[in-house]
Amino acid sequence: AANCIKGDRKAPFTIGWANIYSVPTWMKQTEGTITAEVEELKKAGLVKDLMITDAQGNAQTQIQHIQSMIDANVDAIVVIAGSSTALDRVISDACDKGIAVVNFDSLVNTDKVTAKINTDSNEWGATAAKWMVSQLGGKGKIIVMNGPAGISVSDDRRKGAQPVLDANPGIQVITETNTEYNVAPAQEAMTSLLFANPEIDGVLSLGGALSAGSVLAFERQGRDQVPTTGENARQFLELWKEKGLKGWATMQPNWLGALSVYTAVQALQGKDVPAFVKVPLPVIDDSSIGGYLARADKFPADGYIYSDYDKALFDKLLTK
Amino acid sequence: MNTNSSSRLYPSIQMRRNRGLSGLYLVVAAFLILYAMLFPGILSIGGFSKFTQNWFPLALVTMAQALLMLNGGITLAIGPLVSLGAVIAATTMEGALGVSGGILAVAAAGLAVGAATGAIVTYLRLPAIIVTLAGSFIISGVALILLPRPGGIVPDWLSTVLAGHTPVAFLMLLAILALWKLFLATPLGLGIYAAGDNPVGAFRSGVPVERVKVTAFALSGLLAALTGLFVAAQTGSGDPVIGTPFTLNSIAAAVLGGVGFLGGKGTMRGAICGSLLLSVMINVMFFLGFPPVAQYVAQGLIIVGAVAVPELLCAWRARR
Amino acid sequence: MTEENPLLEARQVFKGFFGNPVLKGVDIALLPGRVHALLGENGAGKSTLINLLSGALQPDGGSILVDGKPVGRFSPAEARKAGIAVVQQELSLTASLSIAENIGLGAFPRRFGLIDYRALHRRVQEVCGMVGLTEPLDMPVADLALGRRQMVEIAKALFRKPRVLILDEPTSSLSAHEAGVLARLIEALRGRGMALLYISHRLNEVQALCSHVTVLKDGGVTADQSLSGIDGEGLVRLMVGRETGDLFPSRGATTPGVIRISVEGFSAGTVRDIAFSARAGEIVGIGGLVGQGQEDLLLGFYGAIPSSAVRAEVSGKSGLPADVGEANAAGIVYVPADRKHEGLVLSHSIASNLILPSLGRLAAKGLRDRRAETGLVAKLAHRLTIKGDTARPVQALSGGNQQKVALAKWLPLDPSVLLLNDPTRGVDIETKREIYLMLRAFAAEGRLVILASSDTPELVHLCDRVVVLREGRVAAVLSQDDISEGAIVGAAMGVSTTAQGEAA
Amino acid sequence: MNIIRSAFRNPPFLTFLLVALVWIIASFTLRGFGAYGHLRYLLELAAVIGIVAAGQTLVILMGGIDLSVGAVITVTAILLPLISPAWDPTGLAGIAAALAIATGIGLMNGAGATYLRVPPIIMTLAMATFLQGLLVIVAGGSAVTVSNPAVILLGQARPLGIPSGIILWLAVAVVVLLLVHRMPIGARFLALGANPLAARLSGVSVTRNTLIAHTLSGLFAGLAGILVLGMNRQGYVGIGDPYLLTSIAAVVLGGTSILGGRGTYAGTIPGAILLVTATALITVVNASPGWRSIMFGTLILALLLVSGREARR
Ligand SMILES: Nc1ncnc2c1ncn2[C@@H]1O[C@H](COP(=O)(O)OP(=O)(O)OP(=O)(O)O)[C@@H](O)[C@H]1O
Ligand SMILES: Nc1ncnc2c1ncn2[C@@H]1O[C@H](COP(=O)(O)OP(=O)(O)OP(=O)(O)O)[C@@H](O)[C@H]1O
Ligand SMILES: O[C@@H]1[C@H](O)[C@H](O)CO[C@H]1O
Numbered sequence A: 001a002a003n004c005i006k007g008d009r010k011a012p013f014t015i016g017w018a019n020i021y022s023v024p025t026w027m028k029q030t031e032g033t034i035t036a037e038v039e040e041l042k043k044a045g046l047v048k049d050l051m052i053t054d055a056q057g058n059a060q061t062q063i064q065h066i067q068s069m070i071d072a073n074v075d076a077i078v079v080i081a082g083s084s085t086a087l088d089r090v091i092s093d094a095c096d097k098g099i100a101v102v103n104f105d106s107l108v109n110t111d112k113v114t115a116k117i118n119t120d121s122n123e124w125g126a127t128a129a130k131w132m133v134s135q136l137g138g139k140g141k142i143i144v145m146n147g148p149a150g151i152s153v154s155d156d157r158r159k160g161a162q163p164v165l166d167a168n169p170g171i172q173v174i175t176e177t178n179t180e181y182n183v184a185p186a187q188e189a190m191t192s193l194l195f196a197n198p199e200i201d202g203v204l205s206l207g208g209a210l211s212a213g214s215v216l217a218f219e220r221q222g223r224d225q226v227p228t229t230g231e232n233a234r235q236f237l238e239l240w241k242e243k244g245l246k247g248w249a250t251m252q253p254n255w256l257g258a259l260s261v262y263t264a265v266q267a268l269q270g271k272d273v274p275a276f277v278k279v280p281l282p283v284i285d286d287s288s289i290g291g292y293l294a295r296a297d298k299f300p301a302d303g304y305i306y307s308d309y310d311k312a313l314f315d316k317l318l319t320k
Numbered sequence B: 001m002n003t004n005s006s007s008r009l010y011p012s013i014q015m016r017r018n019r020g021l022s023g024l025y026l027v028v029a030a031f032l033i034l035y036a037m038l039f040p041g042i043l044s045i046g047g048f049s050k051f052t053q054n055w056f057p058l059a060l061v062t063m064a065q066a067l068l069m070l071n072g073g074i075t076l077a078i079g080p081l082v083s084l085g086a087v088i089a090a091t092t093m094e095g096a097l098g099v100s101g102g103i104l105a106v107a108a109a110g111l112a113v114g115a116a117t118g119a120i121v122t123y124l125r126l127p128a129i130i131v132t133l134a135g136s137f138i139i140s141g142v143a144l145i146l147l148p149r150p151g152g153i154v155p156d157w158l159s160t161v162l163a164g165h166t167p168v169a170f171l172m173l174l175a176i177l178a179l180w181k182l183f184l185a186t187p188l189g190l191g192i193y194a195a196g197d198n199p200v201g202a203f204r205s206g207v208p209v210e211r212v213k214v215t216a217f218a219l220s221g222l223l224a225a226l227t228g229l230f231v232a233a234q235t236g237s238g239d240p241v242i243g244t245p246f247t248l249n250s251i252a253a254a255v256l257g258g259v260g261f262l263g264g265k266g267t268m269r270g271a272i273c274g275s276l277l278l279s280v281m282i283n284v285m286f287f288l289g290f291p292p293v294a295q296y297v298a299q300g301l302i303i304v305g306a307v308a309v310p311e312l313l314c315a316w317r318a319r320r
Numbered sequence C: 001m002t003e004e005n006p007l008l009e010a011r012q013v014f015k016g017f018f019g020n021p022v023l024k025g026v027d028i029a030l031l032p033g034r035v036h037a038l039l040g041e042n043g044a045g046k047s048t049l050i051n052l053l054s055g056a057l058q059p060d061g062g063s064i065l066v067d068g069k070p071v072g073r074f075s076p077a078e079a080r081k082a083g084i085a086v087v088q089q090e091l092s093l094t095a096s097l098s099i100a101e102n103i104g105l106g107a108f109p110r111r112f113g114l115i116d117y118r119a120l121h122r123r124v125q126e127v128c129g130m131v132g133l134t135e136p137l138d139m140p141v142a143d144l145a146l147g148r149r150q151m152v153e154i155a156k157a158l159f160r161k162p163r164v165l166i167l168d169e170p171t172s173s174l175s176a177h178e179a180g181v182l183a184r185l186i187e188a189l190r191g192r193g194m195a196l197l198y199i200s201h202r203l204n205e206v207q208a209l210c211s212h213v214t215v216l217k218d219g220g221v222t223a224d225q226s227l228s229g230i231d232g233e234g235l236v237r238l239m240v241g242r243e244t245g246d247l248f249p250s251r252g253a254t255t256p257g258v259i260r261i262s263v264e265g266f267s268a269g270t271v272r273d274i275a276f277s278a279r280a281g282e283i284v285g286i287g288g289l290v291g292q293g294q295e296d297l298l299l300g301f302y303g304a305i306p307s308s309a310v311r312a313e314v315s316g317k318s319g320l321p322a323d324v325g326e327a328n329a330a331g332i333v334y335v336p337a338d339r340k341h342e343g344l345v346l347s348h349s350i351a352s353n354l355i356l357p358s359l360g361r362l363a364a365k366g367l368r369d370r371r372a373e374t375g376l377v378a379k380l381a382h383r384l385t386i387k388g389d390t391a392r393p394v395q396a397l398s399g400g401n402q403q404k405v406a407l408a409k410w411l412p413l414d415p416s417v418l419l420l421n422d423p424t425r426g427v428d429i430e431t432k433r434e435i436y437l438m439l440r441a442f443a444a445e446g447r448l449v450i451l452a453s454s455d456t457p458e459l460v461h462l463c464d465r466v467v468v469l470r471e472g473r474v475a476a477v478l479s480q481d482d483i484s485e486g487a488i489v490g491a492a493m494g495v496s497t498t499a500q501g502e503a504a
Numbered sequence D: 001m002n003i004i005r006s007a008f009r010n011p012p013f014l015t016f017l018l019v020a021l022v023w024i025i026a027s028f029t030l031r032g033f034g035a036y037g038h039l040r041y042l043l044e045l046a047a048v049i050g051i052v053a054a055g056q057t058l059v060i061l062m063g064g065i066d067l068s069v070g071a072v073i074t075v076t077a078i079l080l081p082l083i084s085p086a087w088d089p090t091g092l093a094g095i096a097a098a099l100a101i102a103t104g105i106g107l108m109n110g111a112g113a114t115y116l117r118v119p120p121i122i123m124t125l126a127m128a129t130f131l132q133g134l135l136v137i138v139a140g141g142s143a144v145t146v147s148n149p150a151v152i153l154l155g156q157a158r159p160l161g162i163p164s165g166i167i168l169w170l171a172v173a174v175v176v177l178l179l180v181h182r183m184p185i186g187a188r189f190l191a192l193g194a195n196p197l198a199a200r201l202s203g204v205s206v207t208r209n210t211l212i213a214h215t216l217s218g219l220f221a222g223l224a225g226i227l228v229l230g231m232n233r234q235g236y237v238g239i240g241d242p243y244l245l246t247s248i249a250a251v252v253l254g255g256t257s258i259l260g261g262r263g264t265y266a267g268t269i270p271g272a273i274l275l276v277t278a279t280a281l282i283t284v285v286n287a288s289p290g291w292r293s294i295m296f297g298t299l300i301l302a303l304l305l306v307s308g309r310e311a312r313r
């Protein structure tokens, strides 16, 4: 049977969703997939209750929430980690208590979980960098835009890009930024960099809405757009189309949340689930962007256009 | 014929300082009882241990903040100092320094950073709030350089000792409070109050006001860094941004506990109570099954209420 | 007394602030077993001189000598080591600490590095006994009235077992009883060979206590002589440098006008269920021991603390003012006793303090009229002889001049009722005379003056009527001919039987 | 001579001088820094901080502090697109409604501080938490990209080459400077900040002035929220967060005492410019995030050493 699960756990189950921060749009959308999935499972008589906590960005509070979930003896805990290390002990405590723990997006270090579900952040960075190299023909000056410093997701993506950059010495990284994954700080930082750097050949932006901020900065300062990488943020995809950008993007699917709940319930029902579910990163390029933009209306303007998902997809991912 | 001359002076002074806190004590007691009713497991050793462990870091940083506020200062560098403490612990203990060396290193760093900040504030006569804001960036930077992403390791046995299933954290809190009492019974300790309340008067009375101020900053730094050490042990590793939310929370807890901004007003026990309220509130709201929205609203209401209700009652009583 | 060597001495000291000289070559010598008076008008530099003697300030020139030996840079710590203690006006207390801790602050008895609370208790009890402090020693100083704080300050000085004790206007906020205790204490300390320096604007005290006097005027010493054979008149002449008239203006014929304040069943703070009424053109004194509700009575009338009354009519309207704004609008103003904390915004300029209550009136179309403001400030400064640049912070003024600012700021409101709480505290004799004249003039102009005072002669000679409070109730109402120091003190202590009852 | 000396004792003037100095040195040493467009851009960024800090200055002068300004900015930026009515082609109705909400929040802060006797720091902190809850409800579900023409004009238009944000800031500055220096209420705020008891006994209404200061702070934070929204064309949760500490920092860097009772908005203005300048300077440095953070902190400290010198107590 699956990791962790012990004791008398019968459907319908109680699930705890230990969110690190409920307000950014990405999180809000992700939570949307979770609650939708829970509704389905409730109808099927598999889930009784969903307990949602919001640690308001504080990993220490998240520990406290998970501890309370252990105390309340929930059947499963679904979690995005506020810190890749801080939750290790409380999560392995939960695992020891026989609770199914499914961790997605921001992962913990410990392996004492039922399943970890994520895309590969290293690959994220590497693929983006490769695209950039090919766009520039192996030669040019680029700016790297990262998420916040000290966070493993942003660090992993950056690390993944490094070997590619090392292999292509013609690509020169002029400078890097670290900001929240938001438009405004990214735009502000990029604007300053535009004044300081008359020559920029590409922007290697590694996630969130950073790319949209960059594109807006170029436009606002009247500079020609340059090849830009990014994520499936609706604003970026729309700007890409509108400005005729040379763009590339991938996706951290919000339905990782739904998949995690689904996985937890599967495991609680005694099914075997893989310890690590690697979700493939799609490539969004000029050929596929149309498909995304066609569905744009269904998503918030500052949200992420994620791909469709269904039970079949989940089952396929879980059997691998 | 001093009326109280028969009873002993020290305890009666301490009793007096409790006055005015009764409102807060009541609110906190009510929450604790409610918590115990919702989760009787808190009354077991294990449950008590876990709860107090999660409260302990906030209690400690609140002390670190209150210490400065009583002295008429404030610090915005608490969070980064916690991170720095955690990072130093997680990078040194498994290395050449060992556990005792690591603890010394954390303590020394906290004292040194605190004293340096205090010296800048005192001798250059700059406003503490901005000096510590600048300091927070510098300290965060150092933490990020030492450990660019979450990682490092704290020996397992240390984690088990400090944050296992025994109430060691609570006992440490008692010990630290006892040390604080002891410190307050020294001329330097009382000098913190005197210099915070009326610096000119204290100076004319022979209190070494400047030395007191630097000492307060140094001790505050020590407490914050030790909080980081505990957090590293509790989580088993280091995270360079783990402390960030502590800055505002420490101020909130201290002010909630009746510590004034202008110095000299308030008590440490009040501050600790404030931190306990903030901490137990999180668990109570979880067990009451509040959704995140209600969590935010209730949190705001409790914070306002805990201050307003005793105040209003007091005013109402005075009126009759 | 044989020729003794001075314990503490200043020789030809100079001190100025921002280029304005205050002391221009002053000498003073404090001998053991002698109570030395330091006199001078407000702003003469008395406090500045003691700040030099106690190391709180450094002289610009000249030297300070301890036991005949010049000291280099003198700090408060060194002064203390040399056995010099200063009684500041409640300046050095920490409100949140207890009486005992305040007294010991900076000189705690220690045991293993900790404060020895047992020893502290013992020694504090000792000094408190000396000054007659009976409050519980664990009481926070914040809970004490001004006069009691002053006693704590004195106890604190004694706690250090000084050889030289400097008292800067110690009695200005003390009740007669407390002042008596202090007088006996000073006598005892002198007998033990202590050198005392005594600053006061109450010349009868100086005459009773001191044997030698130094007078400061215009930055120099105008007299340094024995007090024997000098009477009150003589003292005033030394200080002012000319003949002066009576301190109190003659009463003149008063024709009380309409009723301005009339209450029945009035309660506010510690004041319980009293009846009181007063008319335009009167000066009504409020007397009693310190803290019997005098202040609460004034604050209640002023709308500054919650109050209630069975029936009330104030300035022609029924009901009590709900807040200060309403009181001001009704022409009622209040001058607090504790000018530093309640009367003035110390860190702001003299000008800002003077115009604070009139800001709204002076504004035209919502904007401040700078010219009108400057004009008003100049007028007020002139009227109350507040000298110097009005852009200076009020805290740079001497205590007496601060008091003038606290009073002057209300004049532009043309108040019909003035509630004054010890308005002449710490004010020099000339200024007192001016203030008395002013109060009389106010009454003559048809204003009502309600004057709470701890200075009994003031009540006797100035007031048309005196209401004596005791434990929040009216103990006696004395009018015109019944007013005497004896009657007031008697009623205050609860021994008198004359004129008990209703305030008419 | 005397005028020069007193000018050098004047914190706002010193801070202005410092801005000029930093700009001149940076222009000569850093490529692109001194470009007209860049300096104008810095001012545009500073405008947001400057406008938030206008309210913050008033509250701090009065002896309080407003920890809710960040949340008010966010709430305004997110609600405005949602509440702008479709029938109003000018977009002004939406702006008015959003400002009314921000002002109302400020008023509630003031009411809590006066009627509930909750210290401003606690009241505004709790308010920020409430507003977070509000955002959890409204955010994420619907479009927060702004289409309100007036807001876009405010964020993008450049009459006579001057970004309208800067013009708005100028207007705010004139109003606030008038309020502080030329209106009775400014003097009352200062008196309350320096000695609330004495001010109250001098007839200054604590209740009224506390209400006014907090209400104005809400209003200015709301204005800043609208400007930020216009500049980014999008409001998102967290958009106001950076402005909480920067608004306080701008006030204190400008020589205003954090304890209240002393200072002026004239100092806050260069204080705000200094902060964005420092951020811009650090952005162009190529270093690891850790080192950049260290440099930023050191720079702020160095600037404080110059501008804060006269702010001693
Ligand atoms: N720190 C200071 N800064 C500026 N001026 C000062 C300062 N201290 C004192 N002065 C000025 O020095 C003069 C002497 O003041 P001082 O307080 O010594 O007078 P004083 O004799 O004690 O008066 P009073 O009888 O009113 O207490 C006053 O004019 C006062 O304004
Ligand atoms: N920062 C300051 N600026 C100006 N004067 C100051 C300052 N700090 C202290 N002072 C002193 O404050 C004095 C006024 O208060 P002080 O406590 O010395 O008693 P005082 O003048 O005797 O007044 P009182 O009559 O109330 O005792 C001034 O004379 C001055 O020496
Ligand atoms: O990994 C996710 C996504 O990349 C998103 O861009 C922001 O939140 C992060 O946690």
Ligand SMILES: [Mg+2]
Residues within 6 Å of the ligand: C046, C047, C048, C168, C398, C399
């Ligand atoms: Mg004096």
Ligand SMILES: [Mg+2]
Residues within 6 Å of the ligand: C047, C169, C398, C399, C400, C426
């Ligand atoms: Mg005096």
